[in-house]
Amino acid sequence: MQHEIHCRPLGLTYTCGEDETLLAAALRQGHIVPHSCSSGRCGTCKVRILEGDVERATPKDCALTPAEEAEGLALLCQSRAHSPVTLELNMIDETADIPVRRIMSRVHELERVASDVMRITLKLAEGDAVKFAAGQHVNVVLGASVRRCVSIANSPGQDGFVELHLKNYGGVLSTHVFEKLKAGDLIRMEGPLGIFAIRRSTERPIVFVASGTGFAPIKAMVEQLIHEGSRRPVAFYWAGRRPADLYMDELARSWEARAGLRYVPVLAQPLPEDQWQGKTGFVQDVIAQDFPDLSGHELYICGAPILIDSARKVLQERCGLRDFYTDEFKKS
Numbered sequence: 216m217q218h219e220i221h222c223r224p225l226g227l228t229y230t231c232g233e234d235e236t237l238l239a240a241a242l243r244q245g246h247i248v249p250h251s252c253s254s255g256r257c258g259t260c261k262v263r264i265l266e267g268d269v270e271r272a273t274p275k276d277c278a279l280t281p282a283e284e285a286e287g288l289a290l291l292c293q294s295r296a297h298s299p300v301t302l303e304l305n306m307i308d309e310t311a312d313i314p315v316r317r318i319m320s321r322v323h324e325l326e327r328v329a330s331d332v333m334r335i336t337l338k339l340a341e342g343d344a345v346k347f348a349a350g351q352h353v354n355v356v357l358g359a360s361v362r363r364c365v366s367i368a369n370s371p372g373q374d375g376f377v378e379l380h381l382k383n384y385g386g387v388l389s390t391h392v393f394e395k396l397k398a399g400d401l402i403r404m405e406g407p408l409g410i411f412a413i414r415r416s417t418e419r420p421i422v423f424v425a426s427g428t429g430f431a432p433i434k435a436m437v438e439q440l441i442h443e444g445s446r447r448p449v450a451f452y453w454a455g456r457r458p459a460d461l462y463m464d465e466l467a468r469s470w471e472a473r474a475g476l477r478y479v480p481v482l483a484q485p486l487p488e489d490q491w492q493g494k495t496g497f498v499q500d501v502i503a504q505d506f507p508d509l510s511g512h513e514l515y516i517c518g519a520p521i522l523i524d525s526a527r528k529v530l531q532e533r534c535g536l537r538d539f540y541t542d543e544f545k546k547s
């Protein structure tokens with residue numbers, strides 16, 4: 216049975232079957248609504264149910280608290296409709312007017328920036344430019360049915376090119392990239408997608424956190440702030456196990472030439488031969504030590520779900536962080 220879903224104040228209406236989530240139904244019909252993890256943990260898809268009968272699932276580590284559920288909130292990715300539903304959905308201004316489209320490109324350059332990380336520079340079709348907010352991602356389309364989310368690693372304003380960083384997990388896309396892809400090959404994409412973008416309504420200090428190739432969207436955001444001449448104080452923490460995980464460490468160090476920008480590499484398990492002089496341990500503990508009060512900051516984090524969950528817990532409980540924006544790692 217299909218039910219109508221009305222989204223206020225957007226005026227968006229779509230239909231949802233009882234066997235699919237409110238999020239899945241919206242995406243199936245081409246409506247890119249806020250979401251990230253699709254598993255109930257990040258809270259990006261939180262909405263207020265104004266009318267209707269909605270069944271909410273509450274998986275382990277659910278981002279919806281019992282108090283929020285009692286207040287009428289729900290997660291689109293964990294909710295099913297059993298009647299017509301009216302909900303309040305606030306798109307963020309930074310991405311609301313960016314059209315999602317098909318993008319054709321060719322491989323301009325492939326660079327192995329670590330043994331397991333490929334930096335791919337794509338050249339768009341002649342005269343083309345993609346409008347996106349730094350931090351957003353695209354779906355790379357392989358063949359008829361494979362779609363993989365990959366963050367855009369460059370900032371807007373470099374018209375004609377898109378940069379992606381891909382870690383080799385042995386998946387369909389990364390195997391293709393590491394074993395077959397070559398300069399000149401055609402790459403199809405859809406996007407830009409997602410709401411991982413710097414909020415423009417404030418001038419609050421920013422803490423960026425990345426692990427591994429979670430660096431890609433953070434790189435885009437930092438480069439955008441530098442490009443715009445922003446004066447917002449910025450601290451960037453890049454977490455890895457060994458030095459090689461920080462595959463563009465030199466570039467990140469060069470950002471410190473911008474006044475008010477601090478780069479802090481953090482290694483969880485350096486070995487004696489690494490001769491590591493920097494911070495060690497869990498990145499969230501290092502941040503908590505450096506910023507005992509984060510109540511006036513915004514934090515943007517991209518990495519593995521376990522890192523995001525731990526950082527949320529530590530930094531909200533110990534440092535009073537409220538504005539926590541996430542982008543979960545995409546395995547390709």
Ligand code: FES
Pocket residue numbers: 249250251252253254255256257258259260261278290291292293
């Ligand atoms: Fe629903 Fe992350 S997309 S909680």
